[in-house]
Amino acid sequence: MPLLEIENIHRSFGSTRALAGASLVIGRGEIVALMGANGAGKSTLVKILSGVQSADSGAIRLNGRDFHPNSPAQAARCGVVTVHQSTDLVGIPDLSVADALLLNHFVDGRQSFFLTRRTVRKAAAAILAEAGFDLPLDRTFADLGPADRQLVAIARALAIKAELLILDEPTASLSAEEAGRLYQTVLALKARGISVLYISHRTADIAALADRAVVLRGGRNVGSFTRPIDFDAAIEAMIGRPLTSARPQQRSSQGDVVLDLRVVRLRSEAEPFDLQVRAGEVVAITGVLGAGKSRLLSALFGLGAFADGKTYLEGKPYAPRNPAEAIAAGVAMAAEDRHRSSLMPRDWPGETIAATISLPHLRRWYPGGLMASGREAREAARAIGKLGIKAQSPAQSIWALSGGNQQKVVLARWDAEPSRLLLLDEPFQGVDVGARQDIIAAIRANTNRATLIATSDPEEAFEVADRVLVMEHHSLRRASDNRAPALLEEHA
Structure with missing residues (x-):
């Protein structure tokens, strides 16, 4: 029995x-x-x-x-x-x-x-x-x-x-x-x-x-x-459809350097490293939890600071003191825990799809505090269609969506305004295979900005990125293109 x-x-x-x-x-x-x-x-x-x-x-x-x-x-x-x-x-x-x-x-x-x-x-x-x-x-x-x-x-x-x-x-x-x-x-x-x-x-x-x-x-x-x-x-x-297992074709050429890190240290005792990310390029950093991936993205978004080194954004010194300064400079970030960092609590006025997308753009979209809802609704409707978000309307609660659709809304937030550098921390956590393919397509469709992704899953890194870097002990130890199975096996 x-x-x-x-x-x-x-x-x-x-x-x-x-x-x-x-x-x-x-x-x-x-x-x-x-x-x-x-x-x-x-x-x-x-x-x-x-x-x-x-x-x-x-x-x-x-x-x-x-x-x-x-x-x-x-x-x-x-x-x-x-x-x-x-x-x-x-x-x-x-x-x-x-x-x-x-x-x-x-x-x-x-x-x-x-x-x-x-x-x-x-x-x-x-x-x-x-x-x-x-x-x-x-x-x-x-x-x-x-x-x-x-x-x-x-x-x-x-x-x-x-x-x-x-x-x-x-x-x-x-x-x-x-x-x-x-x-x-x-x-x-x-x-x-x-x-x-x-x-x-x-x-x-x-x-x-x-x-x-x-x-x-x-x-x-x-x-x-x-x-x-x-x-x-x-x-x-x-x-319900064939799944292509082919990883993205590495772009033969990218634009100008957007992010340029020179001899930076995440911690005073860590080894220094350099990193360049170009416009139109998707770079993934993988490694075990605690290796320093999130710390790197946080420093770039003004939630921390480098212990040493120089950071340039489009050739100009870049050292944001907070996320507001990072956003003003054209840097966007979706943090690891979307429920705590990207979504308003349940039953709050800003818990809808439209309000979630508009939240970091309120000062530009509503100068003088005039809260007309037209742009919110238009941007949300565009995102629902473009990213295949399964939702009833832009006014639907973000908490009524599945994890993959919530993540699509978070990504749509940073597509609503032009940005030069997009930082994504564990963007596929709790996201199913179908939604992951949609998100990867959306990430790679934007050729105007540089994208830096942190993920603990090497397979995800190879699936989305033009280049994959490995972080260990708060330093970038080694780089690889997305055809390197040995690296995948080593860190899987």
Whole structure:
């Protein structure tokens, strides 16, 4: 008997069909990857399994019994636990790792009212021992990296005897080394008979872990692939059209030098390096997390400073003291965490697509504070058509869009006004294959500006760039064109 059986699930939100007959079977001790473009129905299916939402129709059985949880807590009691991409809510920042491991126990009253640090540490140590993890119990949860936060979430799931673990984009914020550690953890869970539903846009994750891959498109199953997974066929099923795997043709000529870094140091102890980026050129910098990629882009956008060296923008000295000065000089940036850095909070006046695009241009578009909405709406409508943004209208909330469409809106913000240098930090994080192709096409279509991209994924770097540079210990160690498989293998 399979552990989980999902048959013909439907779920609509008004006139929008999120699921239109989705089905899925997961055996005991099986790792099943769930693939699909943004908006394919993956998140809705996970929310139904987690008890966050209910299905309109269809059947779900767990261990042969009807399974329709009405909350995440009830789903967990039945043995289904979800670990989300963002681990910010796994623990409270000021609490210790031991406290974070026992949060579920505190909430449902399984721990005695009278507790001591010794009893808390003992119970937390038992949870870690059962999971086979080694984490510092007394460290503050806020000090943990993304990988260790994932382990805390998984350990808590195992402590409540999870039979099915749902992992939603678990490697999105992890380095290659940290992702490797997570792979080992997931495979160890499989060996213990725990089933895993694994949602990821990264084919490397799926190739390393999945026994099967199930593809959703338009809320229904469009393909199922067993190991070894044919990713060309799976991706074509995801996006509904052939996917060209050819990397961009390196441009034979570019324009004048836009960005010129001479003997710069990101840190006083780091090796100096030079960098030139020309108009019409796309340069990607790859390397592990913490190598200095984001630090470089932040310094260029006025969010930090170089320790040493000279920086020129179109031949003139360039040292912005803040983002406003960078924008005034023609430099634009989309930071790594779009939710915190590029989008207004939910239910704020500026949370629409139109307002998101116009935000950094308000002084030029509305001199004297005259807030006519015409230009906002026109620019947003143009972006929706040009980038293929799936939205109802320019007035739609940015938070109603999928991750890939949100990123398209952020990119459209910097296409709305001419810029000379575009800085993109992890632009494909949480973006599906189809949306990624649209974003790459939009990036490369602009031949008037220079583009500098930071990404931890070498495959993404080679896919988008004319040149790929490798950053290590806050210095550019080596350069390559986008035909260098050895470099890809070294840093994959």
